[in-house]
Amino acid sequence: MSYYSSQDIKNELLEPVIHNGSGGGARSEFRFNGSFVPNIKLLNNGRFGNAGATMIDLVGQLCNIKHISLMDGQTILTQVRNFNDVMGFKNLLNSNHKNSDVDRFTSRNQIGYQSRYFNNKAQYQRKTMLKNNISNSFLATDNDDSTNPRAYYSLAECMKMLQKVPVLSSKVFSQLRLVIEYEDDSVNGRAKCQTQTNLSTQNCRPLIAVDRIVDPVVERNLLSSLSNFSWMEEEHDRIVIEAVTAGVTQNKKRKVLGFNDKVVDKIRIRSGFNNKASNLNGNDVVGYGSYRSLSGQNVKFQLTANGRPVFSRLQEGANRRLAHLVDTHGDLNLSDGANMHFDANQVTLSLSGDETKNGCLDYFGSSLGMQRINELQIEYQRDGLAGGDSKYRDELELLVTCEVQKNLTLNNGKYLVGY
Numbered sequence: 001m002s003y004y005s006s007q008d009i010k011n012e013l014l015e016p017v018i019h020n021g022s023g024g025g026a027r028s029e030f031r032f033n034g035s036f037v038p039n040i041k042l043l044n045n046g047r048f049g050n051a052g053a054t055m056i057d058l059v060g061q062l063c064n065i066k067h068i069s070l071m072d073g074q075t076i077l078t079q080v081r082n083f084n085d086v087m088g089f090k091n092l093l094n095s096n097h098k099n100s101d102v103d104r105f106t107s108r109n110q111i112g113y114q115s116r117y118f119n120n121k122a123q124y125q126r127k128t129m130l131k132n133n134i135s136n137s138f139l140a141t142d143n144d145d146s147t148n149p150r151a152y153y154s155l156a157e158c159m160k161m162l163q164k165v166p167v168l169s170s171k172v173f174s175q176l177r178l179v180i181e182y183e184d185d186s187v188n189g190r191a192k193c194q195t196q197t198n199l200s201t202q203n204c205r206p207l208i209a210v211d212r213i214v215d216p217v218v219e220r221n222l223l224s225s226l227s228n229f230s231w232m233e234e235e236h237d238r239i240v241i242e243a244v245t246a247g248v249t250q251n252k253k254r255k256v257l258g259f260n261d262k263v264v265d266k267i268r269i270r271s272g273f274n275n276k277a278s279n280l281n282g283n284d285v286v287g288y289g290s291y292r293s294l295s296g297q298n299v300k301f302q303l304t305a306n307g308r309p310v311f312s313r314l315q316e317g318a319n320r321r322l323a324h325l326v327d328t329h330g331d332l333n334l335s336d337g338a339n340m341h342f343d344a345n346q347v348t349l350s351l352s353g354d355e356t357k358n359g360c361l362d363y364f365g366s367s368l369g370m371q372r373i374n375e376l377q378i379e380y381q382r383d384g385l386a387g388g389d390s391k392y393r394d395e396l397e398l399l400v401t402c403e404v405q406k407n408l409t410l411n412n413g414k415y416l417v418g419y
Contacts, residue, residue: 008215009037014208022202026182030208035169035219038162040178041209045151046108048142049201053194055136057110057357058088058288060103061151064193064203066183070159073175077417078161078406082236084183084192085399086158088291089268089363092332099333100131106152108136113335128335138194142204150204160231161406167213167222172415178208188276191285198283228410232265232403240274241396244384249298251381256400259373262419263405266328267303268365269378271296274397287356295340295362296392302379305368314381318362325365334361370405 018029046061047053056063062084069079080086091099091109100112114131136149156162170176182203183189190197213219237258244250270293273279279289300314301321315321318340326332341359378398385392409416 008213008218010212010214012210012212013043014210016206019205021182021205022185024184026184026203028180028182028203028206030178032168032176032178032210033170035167035171035213035222037211037213038156038165038168039211040155040162042153042155042180043150043207043209044204045153045206046138046149046204047193047201048139048204050199051137051140053138053196053199053201055108055110055138055149056193056195056285056289056291057136058091058291059084060091060108060110060136061149062087062107062109062153064182065180066192067179067181068155068159069179069181070161071175071177071179072173073177075417077173077408078159078231078233080158080234082399083158085236085270085291086234086401088288089270089401090158092334092361093330094333095331096131096333104132104134108134108149108151110136111333113333115336138201158234160233161408164229164231165408166225167219169219169223169226171223172226172410172413180206187280188290191276191279191289192291195285195289196283197280197285226410228408230405230407233406234401235259235262235404236402237400239378239398239400241271241380241382241398243395244382244393246384246390246393247386248384249381250384251379253377253379254398256376256378258400259376259402259404261372261374262402263370263372264305264368264376264402265370265405266365266367266403268325268329268363268401269293269301270363270399270401271299271380271396272399273391274395278391278394287360292360293363294392294396295359296396297383297385298381299362300379300381301364303366303368304375304377304379305371306374306376310366310368314379315364318359321362321364325363328367329365332361339363368402 014030016028017031020026047064055061065083067081068083070077091111096112103109104112110130112131113128115128183192187197237256239254241252272290272292276290279286295318300316302314303310322339337358338361407418
């Protein structure tokens with residue numbers, strides 16, 4: 001837009017009016033007064049408090065955010081619940097170049113790979129390793145040193161409403177505020193933020209960067225262009241799959257109620273241990289921890305939307321699942337062995353340089369084609385692992401994420417947000 005090169009826009013940094021960096025109610029809140037271009041940037045986000053604590057590779061410094069909401073008073077305009085879980089998948093949708101050369105430094109994730117050939121007389125060997133590797137340790141203090149690893153993130157990347165609305169103004173949304181809720185200080189909360197649960201850390205005081213509209217003519221023109229619009233927002237539901245006996249084939253059908261009477265496009269499913277302690281080895285988070293999507297034994301999926309099966313038969317095979325996920329969601333930046341185990345007993349192998357991460361990014365995804373959902377059912381089938389790691393027979397939690405359509409309707413200076 002031309003006003004970016006004029007005097008019509010003023011860049012500002014906003015401090016939180018509320019910041020509680022630790023404990024069960026850890027949160028930050030920002031309040032807006034005036035009119036702004038909707039390209040809000042989150043700065044200085046992260047954790048500090050113990051130099052021995054390190055970030056979880058898949059999410060980096062964004063792992064401390066549990067929920068983030070843009071609100072008008074008590075009205076939720078748009079939000080991303082389970083923000084760190086969402087970023088655990090969305091980071092994989094970036095190119096290898098962006099992850100290794102940009103996000104490695106802006107959000108501190110550890111994705112983006114390069115391969116090397118190691119000559120061996122017995123067999124061909126290929127080793128995958130991180131490209132542009134950097135230190136991912138938290139600092140002991142919340143200082144402004146340039147070496148302090150903090151995250152930068154554009155909220156429009158996850159809040160699709162910000163890509164649609166031309167302006168955010170207190171003349172329309174009179175009590176506009178941004179609320180960030182952090183993971184709590186329990187073991188499970190720490191396990192989503194860092195790789196060691198016994199080390200105490202807390203949340204840095206974040207900032208947001210905004211572009212204030214200072215020219216009244218530009219403000220008036222943008223407000224006049226504000227009309228009815230819609231966007232896709234990610235929402236979640238969870239279902240539990242019971243433990244399975246060794247050597248037994250399990251088939252479970254579960255109704256998912258969280259998307260009823262909503263228009264749904266894309267859907268993805270992450271399968272993880274329902275017992276969060278299974279993501280730990282003592283005080284250490286194993287691999288990607290609770291962000292893992294586990295590749296089980298002979299796993300098969302089926303989706304039934306409004307009484308109609310999405311597939312002609314159960315979808316089976318890790319690479320078939322990956323192919324359909326790529327077809328419906330886009331390319332994924334995965335390393336060797338990320339989506340499947342090469343051993344029949346799920347024994348971890350050092351194929352990707354970190355054996356705890358093999359078979360841990362096996363997402364299932366599809367598209368429901370913008371259907372209004374009256375009933376959504378998931379059929380999940382697996383074999384009870386007869387040997388190897390007994391955790392692959394444990395009770396599972398399936399995190400179901402759908403893109404649902406939301407609308408904002410304006411009429412006589414009032415608005416309504418709905419589905």
